Amino acid sequence: MSDDVTPENEPAATDATAPPARKPGRKPLILVALTLLFAAFTIGGRYFIIELEDLVGISMDVLNVITLFGTAALLLGWAGWALLMSGWRWPQRIAVAVLLIGLPMGFLSLFRPVGGGDIDFLRFEPVWTKRAQPAALTDDAAVVTVDLKTETPNDFAQFLGREQTGSVDAQIDPEKFADSPILWKQTIGLGWPGFVARNGFAVTMEQRGVNECVSCYRIDDGTLVWLYEHPARHRDAMNLGHVGPRSTPTIHDGKVYAVGAVGNLVCLDGADGTPLWQVDLNELLEIELAETTDNDGLTVQYEANTSLAWGRSNSPLIVDDSVIIGGGGPREGTKATLMAFDLQTGELKWRGGDEMIAYGSPTIAAVSGIRQILMTAESKAMGFDPKTGDVLWTFERSGDSDGGANTSQLSVVSETDVMTTKGYPGGGGERIRLNVDGEKITPESVWYNASVLKTKLTSPVIYDGHGYSLSNGFMESTDLSDGTRNWKQRGRFGHGQILLVGDKILIHSESGTLHLIDASPEEYHEYGEIKTIDGICWNTLCLYGSKLLVRSDLEAACIDLPMLSQPAADAVAPENPEP
Incomplete structure (x- = not known):
């Protein structure tokens, strides 16, 4: 046998240059x-x-x-x-x-990513995109005569309108709605306040750089006519609520009352925005402010020793000769649910309640024959004596002022009943009856339904015994007699805002589309939609005659709606309802 022959029972030689065999990978x-x-x-x-x-x-x-x-x-x-x-x-x-x-x-x-409401996002934009700046005051502003004292039937001078119910006694022509022209549209400062309007002028709050501002615009053309600036810039610690003020101002007797997101309460001359008096709520309530730096490199503040994570959102309420606002206070310390200040001087008149506040605003109404201030605090629905601030009744309501916040108004649904609504954990709608025995008011639950009226950043409107709401981003109708749902409509509404106008409802979606629907429990029926503005549209709507004012954290616009009727000439604002 020759030397180069390999025996059959011996393995062949291995090529030393060949790569080692790979082990098979694990299947995923x-x-x-x-x-x-x-x-x-x-x-x-x-x-x-x-x-x-x-x-x-x-x-x-x-x-x-x-x-x-x-x-x-x-x-x-x-x-x-x-x-x-x-x-x-x-x-x-x-x-x-x-x-x-x-x-x-x-x-x-x-x-x-461009953030939407809360934890949502809308789209992506190039990082080099720069935001346009709001219009500055011009010399022409000095020649504009601003009269916020003269009342008109069209006035929408406080948060959610004349009766604070998010409704206007007028009628929109549904057949012409989709063709409504946008009269003007322009950039505005950051923030979540809505507009209020009187005698042809509209007022709001906005953030301009390091200053928190109250601004007044002419409704016809959007001209900025005066601007009040206060050195403050709010943003929550987690940057989920974004930068800017939250509270919608109030116009009363020619003056403007406004609350800043970090505690500046101010009364302004409505003619030119000159401050008449102002109060530091932090000093009164022993609130400490913390500071950090936002994405623009500017210093922002937030309440450090309270549970009010998202900034002051309560709008001022005028009752008799007082302006009523939400108070609050430190986690460990004395709190005031409501505070009353003299309209003319800003002097503190009374403190009412010791519950922490949330994000809804106080309202005045007569329920069960008793005139009272209504508000949902951090974890209670409450009624207060408007003269003294004494607590008339409380009703436990799930919530805290951080993650599971109460943000909606306490709604009056009958002569004896009110209703709380809420998004977030523990949300849903609950109807509460106020039983009166002598001077004692005892609230009791009529019904509770966790599946309806989950109003996260808005409040419901009520028409003909039914509630209509943006419930966790869906438009919904609820029978208020028993809390059952009539219908629920999907759509890209998000946490926008609604306004009842006669028997129709305007929906302004979070992403800036305006819809008109029937206020009907039978079905969801829409007449059309209009693209309005860019930005996150958490801000409430304001209707002055046929002029609908909308805004977001980026833009404001005025849409001229086709009206079949407008408020009667003898309409007056029921600022102090009696039982």
């Missing part, structure tokens, strides 16, 4: 299953969002956030599998991992 069965389940949940959730919201309370904004973070988690999971368990050659592993992680990070370095 778990990742594949998770990816398919996640895709089915997020895609299917959009088709069955109403059922999903009914079942587990997940609205579209929450679903969007789940989609965003879930996608990020899956990309990291796939990148980890490629690096550690794929069994591929290292150049392949690294290339795939870089693509899975690097491409999204590269995209986010060029495009930033």
